[in-house]
Amino acid sequence: MLLNFLDALRAAGIPASIKEHLLLLEALDRDVIERRPEEFYYLARAIYVKDEGLIDRFDQVFARVFKGVLGQEGVEAEIPEEWLRLVAEKFLTPEEMEKIKSLGDWDKIMETLKQRLEEQQGRHQGGNKWIGTGGTSPFGHGGYNPEGVRIGGESRHKRAIKVWEKREFQNLDNSRELGTRNIKVALRRLRRFAREGAADELDLDETIRGTARQGWLDIRMRPERHNAVKLLLFLDVGGSMDPYIKLCEELFSAATGEFKNMEFFYFHNCLYESVWKNNARRFAERTPTWDILHKYGHDYKVIFVGDAAMSPYEITHPGGAVEYMNPESGAVWMQRVTHTYPAAVWLNPTQRGHWDYSQSTKIMRQLMNDRMYPLTIEGIDDAMRELTRKR
Amino acid sequence: MRFEGTQDYVATDDLKVAVNAAVLLRRPLLVKGEPGTGKTVLAQEIAKALNAPLIEWNVKSTTKAHQGLYEYDAVARLRDGQLGDPRVHEISNYIRKGKLWEAFSSPKLPVLLIDEIDKADIEFPNDLLQELDRMAFHVYETGETIAAQERPVVVITSNNEKELPDAFLRRCFFHYIKFPDRETMQAIVDVHFPGIQKILVSKAMDIFYDIREVPGLKKKPSTSELLDWLKLLLNEDMPLDVLQNSDPTKAIPPLHGALLKNEQDIMMFERLAFMTRRQQR
Ligand SMILES: Nc1ncnc2c1ncn2[C@@H]1O[C@H](COP(=O)(O)OP(=O)(O)O)[C@@H](O)[C@H]1O
Ligand SMILES: [Mg+2]
Numbered sequence: 001m002l003l004n005f006l007d008a009l010r011a012a013g014i015p016a017s018i019k020e021h022l023l024l025l026e027a028l029d030r031d032v033i034e035r036r037p038e039e040f041y042y043l044a045r046a047i048y049v050k051d052e053g054l055i056d057r058f059d060q061v062f063a064r065v066f067k068g069v070l071g072q073e074g075v076e077a078e079i080p081e082e083w084l085r086l087v088a089e090k091f092l093t094p095e096e097m098e099k100i101k102s103l104g105d106w107d108k109i110m111e112t113l114k115q116r117l118e119e120q121q122g123r124h125q126g127g128n129k130w131i132g133t134g135g136t137s138p139f140g141h142g143g144y145n146p147e148g149v150r151i152g153g154e155s156r157h158k159r160a161i162k163v164w165e166k167r168e169f170q171n172l173d174n175s176r177e178l179g180t181r182n183i184k185v186a187l188r189r190l191r192r193f194a195r196e197g198a199a200d201e202l203d204l205d206e207t208i209r210g211t212a213r214q215g216w217l218d219i220r221m222r223p224e225r226h227n228a229v230k231l232l233l234f235l236d237v238g239g240s241m242d243p244y245i246k247l248c249e250e251l252f253s254a255a256t257g258e259f260k261n262m263e264f265f266y267f268h269n270c271l272y273e274s275v276w277k278n279n280a281r282r283f284a285e286r287t288p289t290w291d292i293l294h295k296y297g298h299d300y301k302v303i304f305v306g307d308a309a310m311s312p313y314e315i316t317h318p319g320g321a322v323e324y325m326n327p328e329s330g331a332v333w334m335q336r337v338t339h340t341y342p343a344a345v346w347l348n349p350t351q352r353g354h355w356d357y358s359q360s361t362k363i364m365r366q367l368m369n370d371r372m373y374p375l376t377i378e379g380i381d382d383a384m385r386e387l388t389r390k391r
Numbered sequence: 392m393r394f395e396g397t398q399d400y401v402a403t404d405d406l407k408v409a410v411n412a413a414v415l416l417r418r419p420l421l422v423k424g425e426p427g428t429g430k431t432v433l434a435q436e437i438a439k440a441l442n443a444p445l446i447e448w449n450v451k452s453t454t455k456a457h458q459g460l461y462e463y464d465a466v467a468r469l470r471d472g473q474l475g476d477p478r479v480h481e482i483s484n485y486i487r488k489g490k491l492w493e494a495f496s497s498p499k500l501p502v503l504l505i506d507e508i509d510k511a512d513i514e515f516p517n518d519l520l521q522e523l524d525r526m527a528f529h530v531y532e533t534g535e536t537i538a539a540q541e542r543p544v545v546v547i548t549s550n551n552e553k554e555l556p557d558a559f560l561r562r563c564f565f566h567y568i569k570f571p572d573r574e575t576m577q578a579i580v581d582v583h584f585p586g587i588q589k590i591l592v593s594k595a596m597d598i599f600y601d602i603r604e605v606p607g608l609k610k611k612p613s614t615s616e617l618l619d620w621l622k623l624l625l626n627e628d629m630p631l632d633v634l635q636n637s638d639p640t641k642a643i644p645p646l647h648g649a650l651l652k653n654e655q656d657i658m659m660f661e662r663l664a665f666m667t668r669r670q671q672r
Pocket of ligand 2: 431
């Protein structure tokens with residue numbers, strides 16, 4: 001059982017090893033905790049999770065593995081907010097929606113809806129039956145009552161939500177998209193990235209000390225505090241992803257001081273023969289892409305940020321651009337950039353699961369040689385690791 | 392003995408489990424969380440509960456791992472040698488004991504606090520691995536070995552500014568102090584101000600949690616700021632209706648300087664208050 005748990009944790013990307021497993025056994029053996037499910041959960045968490053960004057994941061695995069073992073069955077499905085909204089929209093007329101909102105208790109309705117769904121899914125028979133029933137509005141029978149929303153009938157048994165089911169650490173999850181909540185974490189990662197790969201410099205104090213101790217000249221080096229990383233950022237503006245792109249821009253701007261040099265450029269959908277620096281004057285003041293390729297050395301690292309969602313022609317064909325006539329295809333320009341700058345990545349604010357459904361995203365990913373990462377803490381981490389990889 | 396929190400410290404259930412596990416199995420306890428969430432005080436409370444001396448090592452950005460063991464002042468010795476000082480013949484005159492040395496050789500089992508480990512160099516925790524594992528180290532200059540009779544209780548705190556190395560993490564119990572919810576915060580306030588008016592705390596907490604939600608604050612006020620603020624409110628004997636004031640022209644909480652320390656934050660907050668006032672007109 002516990003070994004299965006370890007496997008499940010590892011499969012979920014929590015870096016636990018047999019060491020932690022043994023520690024857990026030792027702790028159980030020494031009666032560190034009282035024999036209560038909550039205490040066991042807290043103990044296991046303190047042993048296996050060393051990063052608050054992974055607690056939510058841990059909670060989900062814990063619920064799954066110990067379902068039926070510790071008390072009643074657990075709920076593992078996370079019900080995304082947007083999906084709830086969609087479901088609600090499907091089952092409610094616009095008038096009803098308005099009415100709920102005007103009652104001012106939208107959040108509460110969402111909560112109830114979510115809870116009902118979870119209860120529904122936790123049950124063996126029935127499953128998510130009602131979701132498919134399309135026509136019959138669960139709010140239909142008995143009329144709509146804002147305090148007691150009924151969806152697909154009452155649940156059979158009430159049960160207390162377990163601590164690990166509360167998902168209290170959800171907003172710390174590393175795989176969440178970048179938002180105001182985790183932007184600070186992202187910034188820290190970025191700083192770390194900026195300091196990596198710094199050259200060594202002479203450590204005068206240690207050299208004097210070493211020399212005095214040894215009696216001969218003992219040169220000591222240390223990593224340079226200053227950073228050496230130089231960045232070119234290309235941001236896709238003017239689309240539905242603007243808020244995310246802006247956030248990303250803010251993120252990097254906040255880290256400006258950490259980098260030796262950083263330049264921002266904007267493009268729309270795909271990179272072509274020119275970009276711009278000032279959005280207000282995007283048609284008047286353009287920077288030829290060639291100039292960038294010539295001006296900034298090969299040691300610059302390149303980051304594209306955009307959803308890469310467009311008509312495939314906008315990448316593959318000359319003249320495919322939406323706003324004007326481009327003599328050479330976007331693909332040609334992407335190849336020029338990735339050829340000039342070996343260290344290059346693409347950050348994509350859309351969810352990874354969607355990438356394969358968009359032809360243009362697939363093409364762009366190929367052009368980037370697979371170096372496309374989601375705009376999440378984890379994605380940023382992976383991208384920075386790729387950029388600092390020794391080549 | 393079991394750590395159950397103390398008269399002056401509110402410990403949540405998950406924290407208790409982590410502390411007890413670390414104390415019983417003598418593995419370091421790594422505590423992370425926003426500044427002001429009671430990490431440092433926790434170590435002091437554990438020491439109190441165990442009736443053990445507390446040895447505090449406050450880490451700074453320039454702190455080096457070996458300083459926790461000992462420092463050999465070779466430069467001073469060289470100078471003394473040139474000046475013909477007789478002290479020069481006794482090498483131990485130039486050895487300064489560090490906090491780990493102190494902890495390992497303490498006559499009574501101590502609690503060792505390594506506070507804000509993330510401030511130091513990335514290599515810092517790695518450099519301490521062996522010594523913390525073995526609870527012993529060798530003094531190269533004098534040839535002696537300093538070893539602990541019994542493994543001290545070790546508490547390490549981090550404000551989360553840097554990642555810690557895996558090898559280091561594998562050896563620790565970990566606890567993340569989630570920012571206290573209202574209920575926990577109420578309990579914390581109660582231990583600091585027993586008998587405080589419930590309604591005052593409730594009003595103050597409304598304002599406090601609201602301010603924490605203001606987007607873009609450089610430094611969100613935390614537990615310690617709330618406590619400072621309550622203390623001021625009590626000292627000033629602020630009439631309750633000032634906090635309750637629904638008059639929007641007085642939307643800024645009195646003595647808010649205790650909550651917001653950063654000048655930029657105060658300015659932004661005042662601007663926000665100004666805007667709400669205008670909207671309400
Ligand atoms: N759980 C708690 N119980 C009692 N007091 C607390 C608690 N958490 C924080 N405090 C108070 O908040 C203040 C800040 O705590 P401190 O340990 O300095 O925070 P940190 O080390 O995390 O920055 C202290 O005055 C402490 O007494
Ligand atoms: Mg502290």
